[in-house]
Structure formats: C-alpha cells, structure tokens
Amino acid sequence: MYVAVKGGERAIDNAHRWLAEERRGDREVSELTIPQIREQLSLAVQRVMAEGSLYDPDLAALAMKQARGDMIEAIFLIRAYRTTLPRIGHAAPVETGSMACDRRISATFKDVPGGQVLGPTFDYTHRLLDFALEAEGLKPEAAPATAPAHAGDMPRVTDFLNQDGLIQSETPSDDTPPDMTRQPMEYPAGRPLRLQALTRGDEGFVLSMAYSTQRGYAKNHPFVGELRIGAVAVQMKIPELGFAIEIGEVTLTECETVNQFTGSKTEPAQFTRGYGLVFGQSERKAISMALVDRALRWEELGEDNLGAPAQDEEFVLSHADNIQATGFLEHIKLPHYVDFQSELELVRRIRAGTETEKKEVAE
Amino acid sequence: MSDLTPEQKARQGWMSVLAKAPPKRLAALFEAFGPAPDHTWLRPCEIGGVMVRGRAGGTGAPFNIGEMTVTRCALQLASGEVGHAYVQGRDKGHATRAALIDALMQTEQGGALRRAVLDPLEAEMAAGKAVRAEKAAATKVDFFTMVRGED
Known part of the structure; x- marks a missing residue:
C-alpha cells in the first residue's frame, strides 16, 4: 500500500523546472510548434487521439509536446482532460459506407468494384532511410491528382459476399451501447463494450493479442476482406432544433476480416467476420482489433474455448488499457x-x- | 430525416457547412461580409465532448468509439432571430460566428450571406475533397496474378 507523504516541495518544484528545461532541449534548435506536430507527426497524433479516446488533433499534439514524445504520458494527459469535458451528447453511428476513402484495399478480391486504392501508404516502400528528409527546406513533390475520383460510395466487400449468403450478416440494431467511461466494466461484456475497449486499447497490446491468434492460440484464419481509411461526417441530433446536423468530420480506419467458416448439418457453411474501427489512420491497430474481436466471438459462433489468452474476454479487456496498466504499474515507484x-x-x-x-x- | 420542412433542410445544410468549415476561412469571409451584429447570449459558448459511435461490422449494433470536442452556443439578434451552433473543436470564435450566421440566415440578409460566405465555403471544401479523391484515384492499382508456368 502506498501512504501519502509530506515534504519535498522544493525538490519537486525544482524537478519540474528541470523537466521543462529538458523538454525544450537545446535552445539553439528552434522550438516545435503544435501545428508542426499536428501536421508532420500526424500518425502519432492520431494514435494519441485513438487511445486517449478524444478526437482533437491540436490537443493531442499539445499533449505530445508536453509529454516530450512519451506516447502513454500524452494519452494520459488526454484522458485526464477528457474527464473535465461536459458530455454534450452522442452522435449517430458513423456511416463508414459513405467514407471519403483515402485508401481502400481488399486482400480477398483482386478485382474489387471501386478498385484497390493504395492511398498514402508505407506499403511497398523499401524501408531505407531517406536522407533527403534530413536536409531541411526541400519542397516535397505534390502528389499527382490525375485520375478521376470515384463517384458515389465505395461498395463494401462484405456486401458482395453477403449477396450470396456466403458470409454472416450483422444484425442491425439501434440499441444504446454500454459506455465503459460511464459504467464500471462487467463481465461478460458483450460485443459493443468489447469493441469500445479494443478501439481505445493499447496498440501494442492489441497487436500482440492479434498476433497470438495468428500463431495458433485461438486460430481463426483471417483474410483482410477490406481495409478503408478516410473521413466520415459525424451527425448529431440537436435537441433544440429537433433534427440532426453534421457537427464535424473524423478520419477513421476500418477493417473487416473474413474468417474461417462455421456450419453444421442444418446450416450451410458461412464465413464469419471480425471488425476493427479506430480513430485516425491506423491500419495496424484496426486489423489487430478485428482479429481480437473475432477471437472473442468464439462462444457466440459455437467454437471451442481453446483456453487461449485472446479468447478470454476478461483477460483481454482488463489488460488492454495502457493508462490503467501504467497507473498500477508505475504506482509501485511511489513511497x-x-x-x-x-x-x-x-x-x-x-x-x-x-x-x-x-x-x-x-x- | 426525410420529413423535414424545406426550411429545416436548408438550415440543416448551412449548419453542417458551418460546423465543418475551417475556422480561419470562415472568420475571414464573415469579416469581409460586414460588422458582426449585436446579440444577446441565450447560451454562452460551452466546450464539451460528443461520443462518436460506430457499428459492429459497419452495419450492426452500435458501439462507442470515443469522444470528439465540440463547442456549442445559442444567441439572439436584436431583431429576435435565434442562432444555434454546434461546431467541431474548441474554437469559441468559430462557434459564435456560426451561430451569428445561423441567425442572420433567417433574416433578409440570408441571400447575400449565402453568396458571400456559405457558397464560397462550400465550394472550397468541395474542391479540397475533390483533390483528395483524385489523389486517391491516382493510387488505384490493377494487380495481376503471374502465370505460373503450368496450365
């Protein structure tokens, strides 16, 4: 047990002043601005928003600056700020079907309608350090905007499979989902709560859990049916007006996996699905989330519990949160x-x- | 939302544009339109969070993704029109301008305001989106499977 102690104010004050100085670093080097972090370290900013569970790029960039680039510390700052915000309301579920896709690929269908759109990806880069970036002031070449844009909504890959009944369909519902930021976790949690915990969960943890399923701990043999990244409008009903308006736009990454089928003598064989949806451009996280979502659905899909960690809902959900984890872990250094x-x-x-x-x- | 009156639909449209507009650009266009009218606050600017939701599998049961910051306010012009704003982010100036425009759009200045502020904003936002979509389209590939030699 940790017991409160008194004293040390001067030492603490000096430590914090030194922290501020160290944060600034060499004064010969110009200071980072929030817009620079927001624009040029955008994937880090998006990770802080996803795990901090608050979409606000400027705040996430500020948190990164304050935390000297320590991502979990930055996420902690965002979570703390989030608790001070009054909850204005909730938005209608986003329509990812009408996402303005920057990227959209399918690993299952080569000739997918709408096409394989690579977007600004690291894939197919050679992972060689680009020393040109070390030289300042070089103007990057503008990306070509030479092809006619896709007209209308990008069709969903799972919809094609659905047409033939080859994949399970999702049951539409308008139930109010449970909110782990408002109620304590209870088990069994159910899929909506699991998805919330996974989308704000630590990327490294969710990645490792997903990787464990690929290596044979709760094997579920996934294909990336579709991965899409882009902006979607957020709609909310305005109580004073009685109708909904778009209150903003968020960038999301969505991953739908197509997994090994179930079937029996009475039911024809069908592919099953896993789902990932994350704030920002974060396909590693979205794919991981989809794999873990699928592994956690074993009971509902009538599969065996192989005793694998990724099948254990309570294990996964109670260890996915890096702020809870770091809070408990780091408190042991206090007196x-x-x-x-x-x-x-x-x-x-x-x-x-x-x-x-x-x-x-x-x- | 299909049972909205034409007035409500129009208002829904401009409020959505104002919510998503780049705050600096909105400020510049509104300033160029003329001095901001006098108003009284019905609800001063308030920064809060709105929970963003998704659906399992894109189409199934809703779940919470996380919140986004939103600033809202409500005000009344001296002539009586009430303006509301719900805008993304924490910019109180943005919310105030959006509410003022919402109120002014209900006055006879509506047409002029649309031409001076809303139309250019909408056009610029659409152009930005179009360029992005064209950049995306330029990265569309045609994969082909290599012939393996055997039949």
Whole structure:
C-alpha cells in the first residue's frame, strides 16, 4: 500500500523546472510548434487521439509536446482532460459506407468494384532511410491528382459476399451501447463494450493479442476482406432544433476480416467476420482489433474455448488499457515506506526465529 | 430525416457547412461580409465532448468509439432571430460566428450571406475533397496474378 507523504516541495518544484528545461532541449534548435506536430507527426497524433479516446488533433499534439514524445504520458494527459469535458451528447453511428476513402484495399478480391486504392501508404516502400528528409527546406513533390475520383460510395466487400449468403450478416440494431467511461466494466461484456475497449486499447497490446491468434492460440484464419481509411461526417441530433446536423468530420480506419467458416448439418457453411474501427489512420491497430474481436466471438459462433489468452474476454479487456496498466504499474515507484517497513520487520523476526531454533538444535 | 420542412433542410445544410468549415476561412469571409451584429447570449459558448459511435461490422449494433470536442452556443439578434451552433473543436470564435450566421440566415440578409460566405465555403471544401479523391484515384492499382508456368 502506498501512504501519502509530506515534504519535498522544493525538490519537486525544482524537478519540474528541470523537466521543462529538458523538454525544450537545446535552445539553439528552434522550438516545435503544435501545428508542426499536428501536421508532420500526424500518425502519432492520431494514435494519441485513438487511445486517449478524444478526437482533437491540436490537443493531442499539445499533449505530445508536453509529454516530450512519451506516447502513454500524452494519452494520459488526454484522458485526464477528457474527464473535465461536459458530455454534450452522442452522435449517430458513423456511416463508414459513405467514407471519403483515402485508401481502400481488399486482400480477398483482386478485382474489387471501386478498385484497390493504395492511398498514402508505407506499403511497398523499401524501408531505407531517406536522407533527403534530413536536409531541411526541400519542397516535397505534390502528389499527382490525375485520375478521376470515384463517384458515389465505395461498395463494401462484405456486401458482395453477403449477396450470396456466403458470409454472416450483422444484425442491425439501434440499441444504446454500454459506455465503459460511464459504467464500471462487467463481465461478460458483450460485443459493443468489447469493441469500445479494443478501439481505445493499447496498440501494442492489441497487436500482440492479434498476433497470438495468428500463431495458433485461438486460430481463426483471417483474410483482410477490406481495409478503408478516410473521413466520415459525424451527425448529431440537436435537441433544440429537433433534427440532426453534421457537427464535424473524423478520419477513421476500418477493417473487416473474413474468417474461417462455421456450419453444421442444418446450416450451410458461412464465413464469419471480425471488425476493427479506430480513430485516425491506423491500419495496424484496426486489423489487430478485428482479429481480437473475432477471437472473442468464439462462444457466440459455437467454437471451442481453446483456453487461449485472446479468447478470454476478461483477460483481454482488463489488460488492454495502457493508462490503467501504467497507473498500477508505475504506482509501485511511489513511497511505500510504511508498507516496506512492516515487511522488513517481518523478515527480521522470521530470521531471528530461525536463529534461535538453530541454536536450540545445536544445544 | 426525410420529413423535414424545406426550411429545416436548408438550415440543416448551412449548419453542417458551418460546423465543418475551417475556422480561419470562415472568420475571414464573415469579416469581409460586414460588422458582426449585436446579440444577446441565450447560451454562452460551452466546450464539451460528443461520443462518436460506430457499428459492429459497419452495419450492426452500435458501439462507442470515443469522444470528439465540440463547442456549442445559442444567441439572439436584436431583431429576435435565434442562432444555434454546434461546431467541431474548441474554437469559441468559430462557434459564435456560426451561430451569428445561423441567425442572420433567417433574416433578409440570408441571400447575400449565402453568396458571400456559405457558397464560397462550400465550394472550397468541395474542391479540397475533390483533390483528395483524385489523389486517391491516382493510387488505384490493377494487380495481376503471374502465370505460373503450368496450365
């Protein structure tokens, strides 16, 4: 147990002043601005928004600057800020079907209607350091905007499979989803709560869980049916007016996996699905989320519980949050003097007892 | 939302444009239109969070993704029209201008305001989107499977 201590104000104050100085770094180097972080480290900014569970690029960039680039510290700052915001309301579920896609690929259909749109991807780069970026002031070449834009909504890959009944369909519903930021977690959590926990979960943790399923711990043999990244409008009903307006736009990454089928003597074989949807451009996270979502659906899909970590809802959900994890982990560095004193006493007493016994045996 | 009156539909349209407009550009266009009219606050600017939702599988049961920052306010012009604003982000100036425009759009200045502010905003936002869509289209590939040699 950690016990509150007093004193050390001056030391703490000096430590924080030094922190500020170290954060600034060499003053010969110009200071980073929030727009620079927002525009040029945008994927980091988007990760802070996804795991901080608050979409606001400027705030996420500020948090990164304040945290000296420590992502979990930045996410912590965003989570703390988020708790001070009054909840104005909730938006209607976003229509990812009408996303303005920057990127849209399918690993299952080569000739997917709408096409394979690569977008600004790291894929097919050679992963060689580009020393041209080291030289400042070089103007990047503008990306060609030479092809006619896709007209209308990009069709969903799962819809093609659905037409033939080859894949499970989702059951449409307008139920109010549970909100883990408002109610304590309860198990079994159910899919909506699982998806919320996964989308704000630590990218590394969700990635590792997903990887474990690929390596055979709860094998679910996924294909990326579709991955799309782009902007979607957020609509909210305005109570004063009685109708909905678009209150903004968010960039999202959506991944739909097509997984090994289920079927029985009475039901024809069908592919199953996993789903990932994350704030920002973050396909590693979205694919991971879809794999873990699928693994956690074992019971509903009548599969065996293989005892794999990724099938254990309580294990996955209670360890996915990096702020909870870091809070509990890092608190052990805070003063535990009283606690440790008692342990010390105990060890000394036990040792003293053993010594006496030894003496008695010798005599 | 199909049972909205034409007035409501029009208002829905301009409020949506104002919410998504780049704040700086909106400020420049509104300033060029003329001095901001006097108003009284019905609800001063308030920054808050709106929970954004998705659907399992894109079409199934709703779930919470996370919040986004939103600023809202409500005001009344001296002539009585009430303007509301709900805009993305934490810019109170943006929300105030959006509410003023919402109110002014209900006055006889509506037509002039549309031409001076809303139409250019809408055109610029659409142009930005179009360029992005064209850039995306330029990255469209045709994969082909290599012939393997055997039949």
